[in-house]
Amino acid sequence: MGKFIIKGGETLSGEVNISSAKNAVLPIIAATILSSGKCTIENCPMLLDVFVISNLLRSLGAKVNIDLNTSKLEIDTSEVKCIEPDSELVRRMRGSFLIMGPMISRFGKAKISLPGGCNIGTRPIDLHLKGFKALGVNIDIGHGYVEASTSKLIGDKIYLDFPSVGATENIIMASVLAEGETIIENAAEEPEVEDLSNFLNKMGAQISGIGTDKITIKGVKSLTPVIYKPIYDRIEIGTFMVAAAITKSVIKINGTNEEHIKPIIAKFSELGINMEKDNESLIIDGRKELRPLDIKTMPYPGFPTDMQPQMMALLCCVEGTSVISETIFENRFMHVPELKRLGANIKIDGRSAIISGVKELTGCSVKATDLRAGAALILAGLAAEGETEVSDIFHIDRGYVNIEKKLNGLGASIKRV
Ligand code: UD1
Numbered sequence: 001m002g003k004f005i006i007k008g009g010e011t012l013s014g015e016v017n018i019s020s021a022k023n024a025v026l027p028i029i030a031a032t033i034l035s036s037g038k039c040t041i042e043n044c045p046m047l048l049d050v051f052v053i054s055n056l057l058r059s060l061g062a063k064v065n066i067d068l069n070t071s072k073l074e075i076d077t078s079e080v081k082c083i084e085p086d087s088e089l090v091r092r093m094r095g096s097f098l099i100m101g102p103m104i105s106r107f108g109k110a111k112i113s114l115p116g117g118c119n120i121g122t123r124p125i126d127l128h129l130k131g132f133k134a135l136g137v138n139i140d141i142g143h144g145y146v147e148a149s150t151s152k153l154i155g156d157k158i159y160l161d162f163p164s165v166g167a168t169e170n171i172i173m174a175s176v177l178a179e180g181e182t183i184i185e186n187a188a189e190e191p192e193v194e195d196l197s198n199f200l201n202k203m204g205a206q207i208s209g210i211g212t213d214k215i216t217i218k219g220v221k222s223l224t225p226v227i228y229k230p231i232y233d234r235i236e237i238g239t240f241m242v243a244a245a246i247t248k249s250v251i252k253i254n255g256t257n258e259e260h261i262k263p264i265i266a267k268f269s270e271l272g273i274n275m276e277k278d279n280e281s282l283i284i285d286g287r288k289e290l291r292p293l294d295i296k297t298m299p300y301p302g303f304p305t306d307m308q309p310q311m312m313a314l315l316c317c318v319e320g321t322s323v324i325s326e327t328i329f330e331n332r333f334m335h336v337p338e339l340k341r342l343g344a345n346i347k348i349d350g351r352s353a354i355i356s357g358v359k360e361l362t363g364c365s366v367k368a369t370d371l372r373a374g375a376a377l378i379l380a381g382l383a384a385e386g387e388t389e390v391s392d393i394f395h396i397d398r399g400y401v402n403i404e405k406k407l408n409g410l411g412a413s414i415k416r417v
Helices: 022-034 048-058 087-092 094-107 126-134 165-175 191-203 234-246 262-271 305-315 335-341 371-383 403-409
Strands: 004-007 015-017 038-041 063-067 072-076 109-113 138-142 145-149 157-159 181-185 206-208 214-218 250-254 274-278 281-285 294-296 321-325 345-349 352-356 365-367 387-391 413-416
Touching: 004 371, 015 403, 022 038, 022 048, 022 072, 022 094, 022 165, 022 191, 048 063, 048 072, 048 087, 048 094, 087 094, 087 109, 094 109, 094 126, 094 145, 094 165, 126 138, 126 157, 126 165, 165 181, 165 191, 165 214, 191 206, 234 250, 234 262, 234 281, 234 305, 234 371, 234 403, 262 274, 262 305, 305 321, 305 335, 305 352, 305 371, 335 345, 335 365, 335 371, 365 371, 371 387, 371 403, 403 413
Parallel strands: 015 250, 157 181, 294 321, 365 387
Antiparallel strands: 004 387, 004 413, 038 072, 063 072, 109 145, 138 145, 181 214, 206 214, 250 281, 274 281, 321 352, 345 352
């Protein structure tokens, strides 16, 4: 259990390179099960969650080769036979449940322990199961496990009560080899769902309506292994945008897809931040006085819940009153007591947080309670006067590649101990 010790008050400058998106790579790794051959993922972010899902696939019989030097991940799933992944690994990460769809598709059965993950809400799997059942899968839940079995997957029309990212991905993966056509309505439109669909189409799947709320999947007989480079991580981009704003600095962020970060850019414009595009780069100038603002998290293309804690850290330092409403997860304000320890003025009213900007945050010991909450505390620590100690940083390592090295490269002062 490491800690970060951050010396606040440094101005940042220079350039930072963004890694590929964790939330794109995890379903893509799960989807390699569908091809029964060797897939290669280029520019793979070397993250704790990637290592966990790689071990999960190994526990099923896959050969996974991780090359840290070239950031290449090779996964050979031809020997996968086991249908029950290591339950300890499954419980460590909610994303593990994404192997359910591919397993059902390839073997007609799977047994997986109920998933774990960030402590940000109850996070049910009912929509995943609703989709599987519509495709003809029998589901049994008991003793902490979900058991699925089917003799044949047959396409159907599935309406999701909520555009769940994971459920959309799992249903897509379960239906690519099903007989006939599957239509998912009220599907998630997140760029990571789009990236998974592009990966599957490259393998030979027939998915249309990609990036819309109605996705149509025409079942094909088989898929072939491919080499793929996932999209950049829009949440990492947003996190570095906040790093520039909270330290009143100018930085260049390399590896940005303007379309994917539109909701974040819109809020940065409202804040009064100057931004300049330069091909796949974005220059953020955080030196101007910022204005308070209101944010409501929504499914894409709304403002991402995964940027909510980081934006809250920033708004703590913006004079005036801002309001953040969290509509996606019911328990995603765990960073609030920690930000308050740093001197923030935040009141919670149901699913809203009312933030009154303070002149200065002051360093102290705080605890990362989940991945993005941890990122928010690092950002607050960059702005705080004195030293901030962030503990339980394994949460942060789940989703950020070398965050302290990247920030130190920009002039921050962060030590991992
Ligand atoms: C994914 C992301 C996560 C992000 C979230 C929302 C990955 C690995 N993780 O998580 O970082 O915060 O999208 O953008 O990609 N729900 C149900 N029933 C279900 C499934 C979900 O009610 O069967 C609810 C959840 O409780 C939650 C909401 O839907 O309130 C959104 O969850 P979902 O979109 O499924 O998030 P994840 O796929 O778990």
